[in-house]
Amino acid sequence: MFYVESKRNRYMRKLLLTILCIANLLLAFKTNAQIRLPSIISDNMVLQQNSEATLWGWSGASERFVIMSSWKEEVDTVQASNIGKWKAKIKTPSAGGPYTITLKSMNRFRPTPSIVLENIMIGEVWLLSGQSNMAMSNNNQIKEILPNSANNKMRFFHVDERASEHPQDYAIGEWVACNEQTLKSFSAAGYFFGKKIQEDLGDIPIGLIQSTWSGTPIELWEPESVINSDPIMKKAASEIVVKTHRPHQPGYLYNAMIYPISNYSIKGALWYQGESNTPRAYAYENMLNGMIGAWREAFQNDFPFYYVQIAPWKYETSLYEGALLQEAQSKSLSFPKTGMVVITDLVDDVTNLHPQNKKDVGERLAILALADTYGKDIPVYTSPRLKNMEVTKGKINLFFENAPNGFITKNGGKPTEFMIAGSDKTFLPADVKLIKDRIIVSHKNIKEPVAVRFSFRNEGMSNVLSKEGFPIVPFRTDTWDISEKMK
Numbered sequence: 481m482f483y484v485e486s487k488r489n490r491y492m493r494k495l496l497l498t499i500l501c502i503a504n505l506l507l508a509f510k511t512n513a514q515i516r517l518p519s520i521i522s523d524n525m526v527l528q529q530n531s532e533a534t535l536w537g538w539s540g541a542s543e544r545f546v547i548m549s550s551w552k553e554e555v556d557t558v559q560a561s562n563i564g565k566w567k568a569k570i571k572t573p574s575a576g577g578p579y580t581i582t583l584k585s586m587n588r589f590r591p592t593p594s595i596v597l598e599n600i601m602i603g604e605v606w607l608l609s610g611q612s613n614m615a616m617s618n619n620n621q622i623k624e625i626l627p628n629s630a631n632n633k634m635r636f637f638h639v640d641e642r643a644s645e646h647p648q649d650y651a652i653g654e655w656v657a658c659n660e661q662t663l664k665s666f667s668a669a670g671y672f673f674g675k676k677i678q679e680d681l682g683d684i685p686i687g688l689i690q691s692t693w694s695g696t697p698i699e700l701w702e703p704e705s706v707i708n709s710d711p712i713m714k715k716a717a718s719e720i721v722v723k724t725h726r727p728h729q730p731g732y733l734y735n736a737m738i739y740p741i742s743n744y745s746i747k748g749a750l751w752y753q754g755e756s757n758t759p760r761a762y763a764y765e766n767m768l769n770g771m772i773g774a775w776r777e778a779f780q781n782d783f784p785f786y787y788v789q790i791a792p793w794k795y796e797t798s799l800y801e802g803a804l805l806q807e808a809q810s811k812s813l814s815f816p817k818t819g820m821v822v823i824t825d826l827v828d829d830v831t832n833l834h835p836q837n838k839k840d841v842g843e844r845l846a847i848l849a850l851a852d853t854y855g856k857d858i859p860v861y862t863s864p865r866l867k868n869m870e871v872t873k874g875k876i877n878l879f880f881e882n883a884p885n886g887f888i889t890k891n892g893g894k895p896t897e898f899m900i901a902g903s904d905k906t907f908l909p910a911d912v913k914l915i916k917d918r919i920i921v922s923h924k925n926i927k928e929p930v931a932v933r934f935s936f937r938n939e940g941m942s943n944v945l946s947k948e949g950f951p952i953v954p955f956r957t958d959t960w961d962i963s964e965k966m967k
Contacts, residue, residue: 503949514592515539515583518742523598524655526635526687528745534568535581539564544586550579550604559585567701567743575684577601603685605746606849608670609701609738610753612694613834618664621839622671626660634658634674636666641690642736643727651691660731669752669788669814672842673849689744689847691737693810693900695726695867700766701773704731704884710814711750713770716763734774742778747776748853750785750845754809756835758790758801764808769815784853786819786845787812789953794830795938797799800962802938806954810865819848823865825890825951830939839959844950860884862949869932869957875922876900876929883946886916895919897935897942902926906961907933914944931958 527533537548538558547556551573560566570581579600585592590868608614640652657660663671668692674686693700699707699717705712707730718728727733759766772785787808813820821844826837835841851861864883869876889895895912898921909957910921910932921932935942935954945951 498951515543515545515595517583517586517592517595517597518650518672518740519653520581520637520651520655520689520744521597522655523636524600524657525597525637526601526603526605527570527572527687527947528687528747528956529572529575529602530632531682531745532568533572533745534743535570536565536567539592542594545592546586548584550581551794553578569850572602575601575603576903577685578601578943593648601633601685601687602688603633603690604681605689605744605934606670606674606677606743607688607741607749608667608673608688608692608752609749610691610751610788611693611696611756612690613755613791613838614667614669614750614752615690615692616834617666617668618840619668619836620661622668626663629658629660629663631658631678633673634671634678635687636662637687637689638666639689639737639741643729644736645729645731647731647739649740651737655687667692669839669842669845670750672839673750673845675843676843676846677849680856681854685756687747689741691741693726693733693737695723695814696733696753696758696769697728697760698767699730699755700727700733701753702731702734702774705731706770706774707731708768710766712763712772713766716757716760716767719760719909721759738775739778742775744779746779746781746783747753748784748786748849751785752841753787754790754794754805755802758805761801761804761808764872765811767945768809768812768929772812772818773814779858782800784819784849785815786821786848786852786889787843788821790840791823791827791835792828792830792935792941795833799937803936803940803954804962805934807956809895810953810955813865819852819862820953821848822951822953823846824935824941824954825943825945827842827941860946860948860950863953864946865953866955866957867936871929874927874929875920876932878919878921878932879917880919880952885947887914887919888945888947888951889914890945893943893944895944899933899936899943899948900926900929901931901933901958902928903930905931905958907931912944917946931956931960933958 511958542558581597583595678686789887850856851858864880867879898910900910901907913920934957936956
């Protein structure tokens with residue numbers, strides 16, 4: 481007896497076979513999905529030494545592969561999640577290179593192409609961020625050294641300017657070696673920081689990741705949830721002036737330029753920003769502390785965070801908005817594992833928002849890191865900071881931290897920027913005496929002084945330094961309301 485297949489059955493059988501073929505093709509495509517990496521995981525990168533550096537990316541769902549690092553015999557096995565995301569911790573040795581990393585499929589039946597990352601260095605990695613003064617490149621100090629700037633052990637990764645309402649997985653950029661062309665468009669302050677770190681740590685590889693955007697306020701660089709968690713920060717964020725040349729929404733730069741690289745293992749972060757927040761200085765301490773905490777949480781790393789206090793500048797709207805922002809920055813020194821560089825002595829023109837001397841800025845950041853992070857024996861590595869004051873016989877004695885050998889004046893001139901006041905809140909230029917363990921201030925017309933201000937104005941550029949060459953942190957001892965009447 482013969483079975484005769486009907487037309488309908490033949491059609492259904494062919495349809496079923498077609499569906500099965502498509503399903504198999506989809507499965508094969510899914511299984512063969514190529515391992516993909518973010519741009520920051522690539523040839524020429526620098527990985528943090530003596531750490532568990534993170535590699536991550538995408539592949540087929542549940543894909544299994546191995547990571548072979550040329551500096552060690554053991555391989556690392558990785559399996560992607562059911563949505564194709566993967567992450568691996570790779571132990572790194574002490575500084576050295578160049579090395580290779582190979583990512584190879586474990587699927588014998590449908591192997592994906594291997595990926596080989598070449599010319600990898602192991603060393604120290606730092607993140608640089610902020611606005612235009614950190615972004616500033618190719619100034620005269622850089623132009624002078626360009627012909628001899630080639631340095632294969634220093635690598636740059638410059639995150640492209642992007643903004644996003646939601647956290648992104650991918651940031652665009654490319655690892656490149658330092659040379660005459662690449663240095664022209666890289667952070668000058670960051671370069672001088674990296675150069676000194678490299679020299680003082682024994683010519684080891686240095687990786688610098690620049691994520692900057694000129695003119696941007698701090699609110700854009702931290703998660704919007706952090707801003708909204710604090711009424712003071714939320715109010716300040718609502719006062720941001722909208723400008724056409726940059727984003728203005730809280731969190732937008734964090735989402736697109738910090739979060740996508742937060743898996744990358746770093747040693748620490750440098751921050752140079754604040755000018756765009758002077759109209760809202762009242763919230764800056766909260767903002768900076770909130771941002772530091774959010775970054776450390778995202779990177780899962782309690783890294784050191786060093787920042788540059790804004791420079792003196794001739795603001796047009798208030799006599800004190802810059803001084804108040806400097807004050808807020810000083811207060812954030814109480815936040816754990818932070819440090820601040822003062823640059824009131826490095827300004828040659830208070831009408832230029834971008835001081836040209838970025839070499840000393842970078843090197844002061846480096847000295848801070850060398851002592852505080854790397855444990856180098858540098859007895860004094862940061863600026864004198866007011867510790868307390870005592871009023872005695874019509875004079876005020878000011879005592880400082882970080883000034884064990886006393887003070888000097890720049891170019892031997894008379895000490896400047898000290899103002900003294902009595903209970904009437906009228907400040908007058910003080911007579912100043914510098915001695916080893918203190919600074920004494922007075923005024924012949926103020927018999928009972930109660931307060932001192934030092935360099936507490938927008939254009940305050942004092943000539944008083946510690947004997948080690950660090951300018952005193954601007955301060956005021958009063959908590960009086962700031963108004964135009966109190967000049």
